[in-house]
Amino acid sequence: MSQIEILMPKMGESVTEATIIKWVKNEGDKVKADETLVEIATDKVDSEIPAPSEGVLVKKLCKEGDVVPVGKPIAMLSTGAMVEASAPAPAAPAPEVKKAATPAAPVKVAVAENVEPVGRFSTSGKFYSPLVRSIAKKEGIGVVELENIQGSGKAGRVTKTDVLAYLPNRNGNGASTSQASQTITVETERPAAAKTNGTAQQAKPLVVGPNDEVIEMDRMRKLIADHMVMSKHTSPHVTSFVEADVTNMVMWRDKVKGAFEKREGEKITFTPVFIEAVVQTIKDYPMINVSVDGTRIIRHKDINIGMAVALPTGNLIVPVIRTADQKNLLGLTKSVNDLANRARKNKLVPDETSGGTFTLTNVGSFGNVMGTPIINQPQVAILATGAIKKKPVVIETPQGDVIGIRHMMFLSLSYDHRVVDGALGGSFIRKVADYLEAFDINRSI
Numbered sequence: 001m002s003q004i005e006i007l008m009p010k011m012g013e014s015v016t017e018a019t020i021i022k023w024v025k026n027e028g029d030k031v032k033a034d035e036t037l038v039e040i041a042t043d044k045v046d047s048e049i050p051a052p053s054e055g056v057l058v059k060k061l062c063k064e065g066d067v068v069p070v071g072k073p074i075a076m077l078s079t080g081a082m083v084e085a086s087a088p089a090p091a092a093p094a095p096e097v098k099k100a101a102t103p104a105a106p107v108k109v110a111v112a113e114n115v116e117p118v119g120r121f122s123t124s125g126k127f128y129s130p131l132v133r134s135i136a137k138k139e140g141i142g143v144v145e146l147e148n149i150q151g152s153g154k155a156g157r158v159t160k161t162d163v164l165a166y167l168p169n170r171n172g173n174g175a176s177t178s179q180a181s182q183t184i185t186v187e188t189e190r191p192a193a194a195k196t197n198g199t200a201q202q203a204k205p206l207v208v209g210p211n212d213e214v215i216e217m218d219r220m221r222k223l224i225a226d227h228m229v230m231s232k233h234t235s236p237h238v239t240s241f242v243e244a245d246v247t248n249m250v251m252w253r254d255k256v257k258g259a260f261e262k263r264e265g266e267k268i269t270f271t272p273v274f275i276e277a278v279v280q281t282i283k284d285y286p287m288i289n290v291s292v293d294g295t296r297i298i299r300h301k302d303i304n305i306g307m308a309v310a311l312p313t314g315n316l317i318v319p320v321i322r323t324a325d326q327k328n329l330l331g332l333t334k335s336v337n338d339l340a341n342r343a344r345k346n347k348l349v350p351d352e353t354s355g356g357t358f359t360l361t362n363v364g365s366f367g368n369v370m371g372t373p374i375i376n377q378p379q380v381a382i383l384a385t386g387a388i389k390k391k392p393v394v395i396e397t398p399q400g401d402v403i404g405i406r407h408m409m410f411l412s413l414s415y416d417h418r419v420v421d422g423a424l425g426g427s428f429i430r431k432v433a434d435y436l437e438a439f440d441i442n443r444s445i
Contacts, residue, residue, distance in 0.1 A: 003058065005073040009049060011042060015350045017069045017131055018042045021219070025057045037075060041219060042350045045317070055079035067131045118143050119226045126151075128158060135163050220315045231377045235416040239372045240426045242411050244433035246388060248441045249273055250407040256445060264333075268445070272332035274360055274385050275305050277435040279325045282358060285428045289357050290419060291378040297419055306356030306376060307336065309343040310365075317343050318376060320356040329445050363412075364388060370410040380416035381425070383432065385409065 008018055018040040025037050031051040038049050051057075059076040062068055118128055118136045128136070128146065136146055141163070149166050151158035208214060217225065253268065260268045282289045282303050291298045303325040306318040319339035321327070327335065342348050358379055363371035364387035371384040386409050393406040413429040 003076050003078050006075040006077055008068045008070050008072050008074055010070045011350045015042050017067050020062050020064050020066045027057055027060055029057050031057055045348050045350050045353055046346060053079050118146055131160050132158055132163055228374050231374050234377055235375050237414050238417045239412055239414045240429050242429050242433045244409055244411060244436050245406050246409050246436050247407040249436055249439040252441045266337050268333050272329055272336045275324060275332050276329055277432050279303055280435050281428055281431045284431055288381050288428050290380055292419055300357045304355050304357045306359040308361035309340050311344060318359060319343050319348055319352050370412050373414050375414055375416055380420055382414050384412040
C-alpha cells in the first residue's frame, strides 16, 4: 500500500491557478480510477480532477474556495490491491476556552472607506487573478492603487509576488491620501458603493417582496456580469446594421446538408459560413483584428474567432477557433461542431476560451432578428447574426424591377469607437454581407 499526491493539473498555457469549488469525495471515501474527486474552476472554465487510480482519499490538503497554483498537491490518495475505506480518525477535542467575565468591547477595525472592490478586469483591461484580488481585499488595496503596481507577469500582469513585494513599501509610507483609512465600528455589512457622475453613492437596498424568489448568481454568471460591466466601462460602444440577402447560402445548405451528414456523421450549420465570411473580411480590413493597450494599438497577425455558445444552464461561453484563416469550410465546420458540443458538456480546457481576436454571436438561433452585442474584451468588435426570414424584396433584373421572395437577415456589428470609426465599422459589416450574398450555390464541401 502506498500514498500518492493529487496535484492541481496544468490546464493550459495561460492558466497558473484554479479555485477548489466542490469536493465530490470526502476523506475515507473509496474511489475508482478516473472517478471525480473534486470540481475546480479557473477564470475561464470549470473542470474536474479524477482519481489517477483506485484507492482511498485519506486527506484533503485544500478547502473549498481555496485558490491553488498549478502543480501544488491538493489531496493524498492511498492505493493498493486491498484498500479498505475507513472513516477518518476522530478529531482531537478542542481545548476548553474560558469565557470572559465581562462583555468584550466593540471591535474597531480599519476599513478603507474610499477603496473600490477589485474586479477581474480593471477599466484599462488589466486582468487580476482570484489570488491577487483576495490579497488586495485583505490588505485594503483598491483598484486605483493596484493599477499603479508594476506587473512582472505575462503582458504586464500583476502577480502575487508583485503585490507582496509592494506591501512593505506601502505600509512603510502609509496609504495614499485618496485611499486613507478611517477607524470605524463594523456592525453590519455596508452596501456596495455605486458611482454616478464621478461621486460615490451608497446603493439603495432592494426591497424583496413576500412572493419574490431570491436566486444567488452561480460562479459563471458572476464572471459574465463582471466582464460585461467592465467592457461597457472600457469601450465606447457603437453598433452598425446591414440587411443581407442570403438566399444562395440557404439554398446551398439545403442542397448539401443531407449528403454532408451522411458522409461526415455530423450536421452543417450556417455558423462556419458566417465565420468564413468574417475571416475573409478581416483580411480586407485588418484594423478590426486589434486590441487596445493604453494608447497602443496591437494588431494581431493570427485571426482567432470566438463563437458564443449558450449552455444548458443559461450561461454563455465563448470557445475560440484559432488560426481560422488557415481552415477551409470543412475544417471550420469540424471545429465549430467540436467546440460547441464540448462546451455544452463542460469539456473545454481553459486555453480553448482564450486568445480570441474577434467574436461571432448568433442571436438568430433564439428567433431574434438583430441584436446589439457587448464587445468581448480585449477585442474591439463583435458581430451578431440575426434570424433568417423570408421577405418580399425588390429584385433588379435586365427587364426591370420585380418583387420576389428572398431569404433575408440582419447583421449587427458592435465596435470600440476608440479605435474603430464609423467608416471602418460600417465598411466592415457591409463587406461581410457582400461575401454572404455572393455565396456560390454550386460550391462543394
